[in-house]
Amino acid sequence: MAINWYKYASPASFYTLAGKMVPLFTILAIGLLVIGLYIGFFVAPTDFQQGEAYRIIFIHVPAAWMSMFLYVVMACWAGIGLAFNTRLSSMMATAIAPTGAMFTFLALWTGSLWGKPMWGTWWVWDARLTSELILLFLYIGFMSLQAAIDDPRRADKAGAIIALVGVINIPIIYFSVQWWNTLHQGASVSVNQAPTMASVMLTGMMVMVLASWMYSIAVILKRVRIIILERESHTAWVAELRKKGAL
Amino acid sequence: MFFWIIQRDLLLAVRRRSDVLTTLFFFVIVVSLFPLSVGPEMNLLRTMAPGIVWVAALLASMLSLGRLFSSDYSDGTLEQMLLSPQSLSILVLGKALAHWLVTGMPLVVMAPVLGIQYDLPADALFVLVVSLLLGTPVLSLIGAIGAALTLGLRGGGVLVSLLVLPLYIPVLIFGAGAVEANMAGISYDAHLSLLGAFLLVSLVLAPWAIAASLRVSLE
Numbered sequence: 339m340a341i342n343w344y345k346y347a348s349p350a351s352f353y354t355l356a357g358k359m360v361p362l363f364t365i366l367a368i369g370l371l372v373i374g375l376y377i378g379f380f381v382a383p384t385d386f387q388q389g390e391a392y393r394i395i396f397i398h399v400p401a402a403w404m405s406m407f408l409y410v411v412m413a414c415w416a417g418i419g420l421a422f423n424t425r426l427s428s429m430m431a432t433a434i435a436p437t438g439a440m441f442t443f444l445a446l447w448t449g450s451l452w453g454k455p456m457w458g459t460w461w462v463w464d465a466r467l468t469s470e471l472i473l474l475f476l477y478i479g480f481m482s483l484q485a486a487i488d489d490p491r492r493a494d495k496a497g498a499i500i501a502l503v504g505v506i507n508i509p510i511i512y513f514s515v516q517w518w519n520t521l522h523q524g525a526s527v528s529v530n531q532a533p534t535m536a537s538v539m540l541t542g543m544m545v546m547v548l549a550s551w552m553y554s555i556a557v558i559l560k561r562v563r564i565i566i567l568e569r570e571s572h573t574a575w576v577a578e579l580r581k582k583g584a585l
Numbered sequence: 586m587f588f589w590i591i592q593r594d595l596l597l598a599v600r601r602r603s604d605v606l607t608t609l610f611f612f613v614i615v616v617s618l619f620p621l622s623v624g625p626e627m628n629l630l631r632t633m634a635p636g637i638v639w640v641a642a643l644l645a646s647m648l649s650l651g652r653l654f655s656s657d658y659s660d661g662t663l664e665q666m667l668l669s670p671q672s673l674s675i676l677v678l679g680k681a682l683a684h685w686l687v688t689g690m691p692l693v694v695m696a697p698v699l700g701i702q703y704d705l706p707a708d709a710l711f712v713l714v715v716s717l718l719l720g721t722p723v724l725s726l727i728g729a730i731g732a733a734l735t736l737g738l739r740g741g742g743v744l745v746s747l748l749v750l751p752l753y754i755p756v757l758i759f760g761a762g763a764v765e766a767n768m769a770g771i772s773y774d775a776h777l778s779l780l781g782a783f784l785l786v787s788l789v790l791a792p793w794a795i796a797a798s799l800r801v802s803l804e
Contacts, residue, residue, distance in 0.1 A: 475747070475750070476751050479747045479748045482744060482747055483748060486735070486740060492804060499798050500730075500731075500748055503730060503752065511751070511754055511755055514754065514758045515754070
């Protein structure tokens with residue numbers, strides 16, 4: 339069965355599609371979250387080195403992965419929006435940014451909560467921590483640029499350019515920070531050498547990763563629906579919805 | 586046309602000398618504030634010097650970005666540039682280079698004097714100058730993207746810093762790193778090669794991004 343992609347490139351039809359998808363992904367997210375947290379707290383054994391404190395990886399690792407992955411997805415949508423002038427793609431990029439920034443912040447926050455009992459310090463200038471922090475700056479830059487521009491079409495395009503410049507820069511920044519870190523030989527602790535994990539821990543983590551995916555999809559679709567309504571409020575189909583009392 | 590743009594921007598800068606001097610004195614003042622805040626301990630200052638000079642150079646070149654397009658924008662010259670049959674990328678490359686000559690170059694010339702204040706040895710001063718010479722054009726090129734995107738926005742100045750400073754980080758790391766490597770007695774070739782690579786990549790990609798940003802902002 340071929341899906342007619344062009345049909346769903348129109349905000350009006352995507353609005354209805356997203357409306358059907360949001361509950362589905364919300365249920366999946368809640369279900370996986372409950373399973374993942376259950377495995378994380380009750381099934382996974384206590385780590386013999388790190389004690390109970392390691393359990394924060396069930397939040398920390400998915401958050402860190404999502405933070406990086408969502409930036410790339412955001413830049414892809416922004417790039418598609420810039421190249422093909424599809425409004426919906428740019429709206430997707432705008433909708434992704436807050437979720438990405440939230441996961442970046444969560445990764446930094448849980449990372450420092452983990453760092454305190456493990457390394458005895460809230461923060462080290464480790465390559466990963468530093469590049470995660472810079473990623474947060476990139477998200478904030480994208481969001482504040484879009485917030486500063488009143489005309490939504492200009493905001494879309496300007497945001498797309500800065501997102502694409504950022505995505506070219508991410509590998510450069512990452513390797514710069516890594517080399518900077520090895521040059522300084524500052525951090526005495528390395529997070530690169532993760533101990534091999536028990537498979538039940540890995541399972542728990544993977545379930546949590548899936549839960550984060552589902553959560554992101556649900557929240558982003560919900561947000562894109564709101565953005566669509568906001569921008570299309572002058573159109574006939576929104577007026578129709580309003581008349582039907584669907585809003 | 587490329588050289589004409591450079592010539593014109595330089596002429597404008599000569600007519601308004603105070604703009605150039607403001608940036609330069611900002612650089613000098615920021616660098617001079619550090620000994621006052623951390624104390625005049627010479628050994629400490631010497632180890633901090635490369636980082637301080639580089640951060641001050643970053644801030645100084647960022648501060649002057651607001652003027653890069655704004656006067657051309659307000660008097661309509663920028664619109665004419667967009668309409669001209671010349672490639673916009675070449676024109677903005679000229680503007681970015683003129684901006685570097687006006688703001689980056691004085692910093693490079695001034696840096697050794699400030700380095701002496703921090704008691705840097707002579708060969709470290711040389712590396713500092715070379716690293717600034719390679720790095721500051723990158724700052725002008727990347728900064729021009731931010732300046733073009735925030736053209737005519739309220740609060741554009743603060744916004745530029747949010748957009749541009751994270752992108753400046755690799756230049757900062759290797760610029761300051763080259764000097765530190767030299768002072769630590771290790772080879773600094775890799776740092777300078779990387780700075781050169783950043784310069785080449787940004788020479789190729791940045792004009793295109795600046796031109797696209799200007800088109801978005803002036804639509």
